[in-house]
Amino acid sequence: MAAYLSRLHHISLHVSNADKLAKTLVDKFRFNLFATRLSGRSRQLAFRKGAAVFVVNERPNQGGVEPQDITGEWAQDPRRVRVRSSQxxxxxxxxxxxxxxAVDTVSNVCFEVEDVERSFRALSHLGCRFLVPPTTVEDEGGPVTYSxxxxxxxxxxxxxIDKTKYEGEFLPGFDVRVPDGGSxxxxxxxxxxxFDHxxxxxxxxxxxxxxxxxxxxFGFRRFLIDxxxxxxxxxxxxxxxxxxxxxAMEYWKCSEAGVLLPSADEREPDCKFVIAESLPKQGRNQVDTFLEQHxxxxxxHIGLYTKNIVSTAHAMAEAGVQxxxxxxxxxxxxxxxQEMEEAGHNPQMLAQHGILLDTDLHRGPLSPAASGERRRYLLQVFTKPIFAEDxxxxxxxERKGATGFGEGNIKALWRSVQAYMENETGDSKEGAPGMLQTAQ
Structure with a gap:
């Protein structure tokens, strides 16, 4: 591989109205606004929930200019860009x-690496297109280099991004704020x-x-869903x-080294990546809707891992999440x-917020007792689109030993979306299949 990834640092969104999305993330999804960069026409807001960090960037205009590839010119004149955060x-x-x-989008997944310049040289040699050369930004907490x-x-x-020499709270250029009531x-x-996937x-x-x-x-490896x-x-x-x-795929370095969760003795599973595509001859579907509207x-979509999905879904629904x-x-x-009850869940309670349960009998090392395998399951629930488009x-x-993506729920979810579409043809969200693609 050309670049060694240490961990996922944050995910960036680009939207036309940062205030609107900020209100949604804070009021409905219970994220905390913890760092901001507000200067001139640039607005960048960082939100955190556990180890999951979103950075919201407000697009300056609808048109914009497509970023230019700087790889070739930088290879000829490889000077490092170094600036203070105030500059x-x-x-x-x-x-x-x-x-x-042209539409709101989630478009950047930021990874921590140990050597940005080495990664830049190796990836450029393999033909990667770079939009920002190795750039170092620093403040009183030290330097951070990124590309x-x-x-x-x-x-x-x-x-x-390389933060190995940085002792600040987030990143140079951002003003860190402490939410009311602490962290x-x-x-x-x-x-x-x-982030789960x-x-x-x-x-x-x-x-x-x-x-x-x-x-x-990046050395990603295949991960078998089923x-x-x-x-x-x-x-x-x-x-x-x-x-x-x-x-599905996952990056191996994190898989071998592990990443510590905020809680003391748990290890964070890799944030896996899933590629979804539609197949011909089965009619229009969720992927097609996304490709057309995006x-x-x-x-x-992004999966948020929770240690208690019933409580989380209830809290979010009370706050207005659909x-x-x-x-x-x-x-x-x-x-x-019976499947739900054996897992210790009340079907009526799960139905209240549309939570799905899927057992995972076949996955992982063989167990001497089938009853042990019955305890391996996961729970999922999916929000409606959070942007104007589907x-x-x-x-x-929430995972209880299961490592897949709820493959047993795919058919049920697909059929339910089709029924929703047929019953709600007059709804403005006629593209409702965009809600389902998450049924991995």
Missing amino acids: CNATRCLYDVSPHN VLKSIVGNVCHTL GDEDPSCPITH ITYACPRKATHRAMSWYQEL SSDDVDEGFVINQEGIGLRLT RSPGIQ FFSPPPAYYTEVGKQ TFFLELI
Whole structure:
């Protein structure tokens, strides 16, 4: 591999109205605004919940200029850009670029690395397109070096950042603020701890190229979603009107070294990446809706890990978050009620917020007792899109030993969305399939 990734640092969003999204993240999703960069026409807001950090960038205008590839010229004149945080260009994003995108979008996944300049040289040699050269920003906490490269998935970019010499709270250029009542990280009613997974929506036949790119450059490895997940073809459902291919991957360095959670003796699972594409001959679906309304491939949803999904979903629903719910029949299917009760959950309580449960009998080391395997399950619930378009949305997920993505729920979710579409054809959200793609 060309670059060694240590951990996921943050995920960036670019929106036309930062205040509106800030209110949604704080009031509804219970994130805390902890750092800001407000200067001139540049507005960048950082929100945190556990180890999950979103940076919201306000797009200066709808048009914008597409970022230029600087790789070639930088290779000829490889001087490092070094600035104090007080000298930062007031009209420019720090640690990111402004994407050429007409709609609100989630477009940057920032990774920590140990050596940005080494990564830049190695990735440039392999043909990567860089939009920001190695740049060092510093303040009283020390220096941080970063660079931004373009991925091959739509408008998705990756910021590579080195914070090994930085002792500040977040990043140079940001003013760190303490929310009322302290850090705000501990919230018993809404215990989100980290990003669980990120899902890309891609055109048909794009998966193999994207997988190869991440494998060659960053050492990502295939992660099998299900026992029927084929190493080459991915996890495919191509029946009963469902045409969907899901392929998952994870970055190995984090997998081997592990990342500590804020809590004392737990280890954070890797933030996995999932590529979703539609299959032909099954009609229009969720991926197609995303590609049309987003106008390019991109990040379609992000899974937030919670230690108590019932409490978290209840708190968010009380604050105004709208969740997508399957038909009531889902909770009365033959065996489903028993499955939920054996896992220690009340079906009526799960149904209240549309929470889905999926057991994971086949995954992991063989257990001497089937009853032990019954305890391996996960719970999921999906929000409606948070932008004006049917594009990006969030998922809450709680894992109890299960490492997959709820493959047993895909058909039920798909059918429920189709029923929703048929019953709500006059709704302004006619593109409702955009809500479901999360049913990995």
